[in-house]
Amino acid sequence: MKENPSIFIGGLFCKLLFVGNAAFFVYFFAESFNVVEVKKSTSTYSYYTNDGSTSSFSYCSFESPSYVGKIDWFLCVSYLWSILLFEKMRLSIIAGVVGSWHFHPLEKPSVWLAIRNIGPSFGTLSVSALISSIAEYINKTLNQTSGWCSPTICFTWPLRLVLCCCGACFKTLIQMLTKYSVILHVFTGKPFVGSAKSVFKIMSRHFKGGFVTEVTSKSALTLGSYAFSLGIAMVTW
16 A cells, blocks of 8 residues: 555545445435325224114325335345445455556556456456355344244254354355455456356365455454544544
């Protein structure tokens, strides 16, 4: 970053995409609750008389159409995929700048060149983001907890603990492979399948080091973000 300070411009570009995407998601998701239909209903009631006479009246009510729930589900899935897509785009920019500087130190590329390279790599980035989103969804599903106070907690809690560990390991493994596939794609120009095959061969020899690097780097960044947020909160207080 010291040799290529312009890399922060690429990071800022991706941050603006994150902010715009979040703003659109919140706006459209909130507006989906305003999509209603006016439906006419009829109610019948009986009089407490000897002849048992009945009467009915009609009224109108607002009801949410059935397709609104499907659209909300689509928005949530698309939002998760787009977040991971922007993350892959940011990784592509960083890998392009740092990799070119490392292999060709006398020809430092501009950050605009790395941003333009996102266009030809959009298919690979989209596929890698889709695979990562599926792994994220599976991890969230395995981490769902319910009935912790049930009588069968002694039997279900160990199983849920194992499922949580398996989900976290599976998500980390998929994120590691897709991340390195994107980096190798930027370095070599191979499509996603070719890059994934090469990464699988490399990780077969260096799986332990790659997995540890993935976990420790993400944990360090997460801890740093929490510490920074706590510091800002204390200063504000």
